[in-house]
Amino acid sequence: SQTIHQWPATLVQPVGSPLSLECTVEGTSNPNLYWYRQAAGRGLQLLFYSVGIGQISSEVPQNLSASRPQDRQFILSSKKLLLSDSGFYLCAWSQGWNYGYTFGSGTRLTVV
């Protein structure tokens, strides 16, 4: 069966510090991978998605970036965090475009 791992679960970072969140999927190959952010009082906002190694599509211009160095690994990064980057970051995968997504357990990021 397929599983998705996301870490860390919680993170408190100062403004201006770097960020690296990692997500890995097991039990499948060539998944579609996604990064979403859920801020308080707001819905799930799509940040990035990837259909293959090295292929990243960005949905929202911001100080975040994503990379997919391996087939089942997806990384979200920032060089300098802003207060507005606080939120619940969720990684997800799907078998293809018309399938539902399976989410990881999420990372709650607080920028102070």
Next chain:
Amino acid sequence: QKEVEQNSGPLSVPEGAIASLNCTYSDRVSQSFFWYRQYSGKSPELIMSIYSNGDKEDGRFTAQLNKASQYVSLLIRDSQPSDSATYLCAVKGDQAGTALIFGKGTTLSVSS
């Protein structure tokens, strides 16, 4: 801007009643529709998917889709306190390169 709209609630129902959750979407050519359940502090969990007009039943859950009215709903029969959560509607457009768009969710509270 493609949108998915949900009443934020809270929707309060007594235990054993039917809970009805509604969602409208703006993209007329949307093809795939999903309902997710999100408990407080947790990541969303896929509970239903529907692709064709009509009803789809899975246990106590029934998803209903009306593409002409651009409307999708979720019925929960015999509601239980454990159903208390936020329910997210998600919609997928007809193009391969588009990801799910989520509504902000409806909070359901089931009282015992």
